[in-house]
Amino acid sequence: MIPASYYLILSAVLFTIGAVGLLIRRNALVILMSIEMMLNAANLTLVTYSRFLENIDGQVFALLVMAVAAAEVAVGLAIIVSFVRHRDTTDLDEINLLKG
Amino acid sequence: MEISIAPLNLLAIAPQIVVSVTALVVLLVGLFLPEEHRGRIAWPSLAGVLIAAGLLYYLWDRNDLTLSAMLRTDGYSLFLNLIILIAAALAILFSVDYAGRVRLPRTEYYSLLLLSTTGMMLMTAAVNLITLFLALEMLSIALYVLVGLNRAEQRSGEAAIKYLVLGAFSSGFLLYGMALVYGQVGSMALDDVRVHLLSTGSQSPVLLWLGLGLMLIGFGFKVALVPFHMWTPDVYQGAPTSVTAFMSAGTKVAGFAALGRVTLVAFSGLQNVWIWVLAVLAALTMTIGNLAALRQTNLKRMLAYSSIAHAGYVLVGLTAANRTGLDAVFFYLFIYAFMNTGAFAVLIAAHRLGSSPVAGENLDDLAGLAEHRPWLAAAMALLMFSLTGVPPLAGFLGKLYLFSAAVEAGLIWLAILGVLNSVVSAYYYLRVVVTMYMRDKKGAEVVPAPLCPALQLGIAVAAIATVFWGLWPASILNLVTITTRSFFGG
Numbered sequence: 235m236i237p238a239s240y241y242l243i244l245s246a247v248l249f250t251i252g253a254v255g256l257l258i259r260r261n262a263l264v265i266l267m268s269i270e271m272m273l274n275a276a277n278l279t280l281v282t283y284s285r286f287l288e289n290i291d292g293q294v295f296a297l298l299v300m301a302v303a304a305a306e307v308a309v310g311l312a313i314i315v316s317f318v319r320h321r322d323t324t325d326l327d328e329i330n331l332l333k334g
Numbered sequence: 335m336e337i338s339i340a341p342l343n344l345l346a347i348a349p350q351i352v353v354s355v356t357a358l359v360v361l362l363v364g365l366f367l368p369e370e371h372r373g374r375i376a377w378p379s380l381a382g383v384l385i386a387a388g389l390l391y392y393l394w395d396r397n398d399l400t401l402s403a404m405l406r407t408d409g410y411s412l413f414l415n416l417i418i419l420i421a422a423a424l425a426i427l428f429s430v431d432y433a434g435r436v437r438l439p440r441t442e443y444y445s446l447l448l449l450s451t452t453g454m455m456l457m458t459a460a461v462n463l464i465t466l467f468l469a470l471e472m473l474s475i476a477l478y479v480l481v482g483l484n485r486a487e488q489r490s491g492e493a494a495i496k497y498l499v500l501g502a503f504s505s506g507f508l509l510y511g512m513a514l515v516y517g518q519v520g521s522m523a524l525d526d527v528r529v530h531l532l533s534t535g536s537q538s539p540v541l542l543w544l545g546l547g548l549m550l551i552g553f554g555f556k557v558a559l560v561p562f563h564m565w566t567p568d569v570y571q572g573a574p575t576s577v578t579a580f581m582s583a584g585t586k587v588a589g590f591a592a593l594g595r596v597t598l599v600a601f602s603g604l605q606n607v608w609i610w611v612l613a614v615l616a617a618l619t620m621t622i623g624n625l626a627a628l629r630q631t632n633l634k635r636m637l638a639y640s641s642i643a644h645a646g647y648v649l650v651g652l653t654a655a656n657r658t659g660l661d662a663v664f665f666y667l668f669i670y671a672f673m674n675t676g677a678f679a680v681l682i683a684a685h686r687l688g689s690s691p692v693a694g695e696n697l698d699d700l701a702g703l704a705e706h707r708p709w710l711a712a713a714m715a716l717l718m719f720s721l722t723g724v725p726p727l728a729g730f731l732g733k734l735y736l737f738s739a740a741v742e743a744g745l746i747w748l749a750i751l752g753v754l755n756s757v758v759s760a761y762y763y764l765r766v767v768v769t770m771y772m773r774d775k776k777g778a779e780v781v782p783a784p785l786c787p788a789l790q791l792g793i794a795v796a797a798i799a800t801v802f803w804g805l806w807p808a809s810i811l812n813l814v815t816i817t818t819r820s821f822f823g824g
Contacts, residue, residue: 272506
């Protein structure tokens with residue numbers, strides 16, 4: 235059996251990739267995917283612990299998080315579509331009306 | 335096989351159920367109303383909120399675990415629910431006229447407002463990491479849409495994108511932190527975390543520390559603590575003003591409720607460590623919030639920075655981590671809901687008096703307000719004085735309790751810093767008063783638009799509340815002490 239630490243390190247790496255991607259990429263769609271990656275990294279951690287602790291809560295939580303992530307992406311895409319209608323771009327560097 | 339189902343005890347979460355059902359009913363009713371009558375949806379929404387508030391009174395003495403120990407209805411959650419419902423009711427009153435005028439889709443608007451309220455109310459009751467996260471997402475996702483609901487206005491969409499990206503970013507941190515805590519403790523219940531920490535103490539593994547840290551970052555984003563506050567001014571400025579009024583009070587109450595349960599209950603075993611983290615965050619939040627507010631000329635941005643500073647003051651009370659501190663936090667959040675939503679409501683009224691889409695947002699727009707709208711100017715002046723902390727208004731008492739709790743906990747430097755910050759904040763609050771009373775309106779003549787009665791009522795309630803509870807705080811303080819006594823089990 236593969237030790238738990240492998241899964242945990244993998245999810246930590248995935249989480250970092252997601253977080254860094256969100257900070258350095260400027261395309262709104264890539265940013266949404268980075269958010270998904272962060273949430274799924276957390277899910278992997280939850281499921282890993284759930285398996286190794288033999289406690290079902292983590293798996294249940296992971297399922298609920300998937301539903302939440304789907305809702306978040308649905309809302310995110312809707313907001314981006316409404317932004318694109320105004321600006322015709324998905325580049326977040328074009329967001330510049332609010333400053334000060 | 336026999337399946338045992340725990341009794342549901344739905345009565346204990348009846349207020350939340352009433353608000354969420356109202357949200358769904360409102361959404362359905364709106365479908366069948368012609369566009370010009372949709373403004374009336376405000377009234378059933380308000381009725382739902384008031385019924386829920388009535389149920390709080392009925393449930394007052396309870397201390398129940400419901401839904402398989404996922405939620406706890408106790409004085410802590412009931413009192414904070416009261417604040418959230420007050421903020422929601424005020425926001426609905428402010429929206430009656432405003433939502434129609436800036437052409438928000440009103441059916442969705444009121445429905446989402448109520449759903450977000452439900453999320454906040456559930457968050458105050460959550461005693462399990464799962465419900466905590468789900469409630470937080472419920473309130474956040476509804477707010478993402480609300481912030482971007484003014485589709486004619488580009489800034490609203492920009493604010494929504496910023497809020498969504500940073501909100502989801504913080505949710506990611508929060509969730510990862512929860513996963514790490516779960517892994518070390520083996521349970522999602524906050525009580526189990528507490529029991530686990532009592533046995534291990536500060537010998538806890540590094541992953542548990544990391545989990546707590548990530549969760550604090552997540553909550554820090556939600557209640558806008560420095561250095562996680564960057565989104566606040568942009569989102570508050572871009573969102574429809576009635577939404578800003580609601581979220582500035584509601585999310586703070588819900589966020590602090592969760593932060594309180596996590597720090598004071600779950601992680602009470604590590605108190606000597608997180609106190610210092612929170613103390614540093616509080617000091618940074620107060621100072622940077624106030625300094626940044628000094629140079630704002632846009633009132634919505636100024637109030638956004640001021641709300642950051644106020645989050646810092648509240649955090650001082652939480653840092654004290656004793657009963658006096660929690661008393662002060664509750665009292666302050668209660669007062670703050672009136673002061674802050676009221677101040678935003680005055681901006682809504684000022685918007686009504688101008689003609690451009692950003693009327694009422696700039697400091698200059700308030701020039702000469704005292705002359706042609708004396709009552710509105712007087713209400714704004716009261717709210718500004720209360721936010722500064724001028725006696726005998728409620729804001730003064732709130733700050734007094736917060737800072738004396740810090741002194742009691744031995745954090746004298748934090749109390750001194752808080753007082754200094756209040757002095758700095760006087761500059762930008764009083765500048766508003768000076769602009770209203772000392773400067774004359776230049777150029778365009780005043781639009782003689784009458785204000786909507788609901789808006790007038792809301793502003794009057796907010797202004798009177800700051801005076802009333804400044805002079806007679808005993809009624810609320812009694813409630814607060816009963817609440818915190820049950821929370822600390824004394």
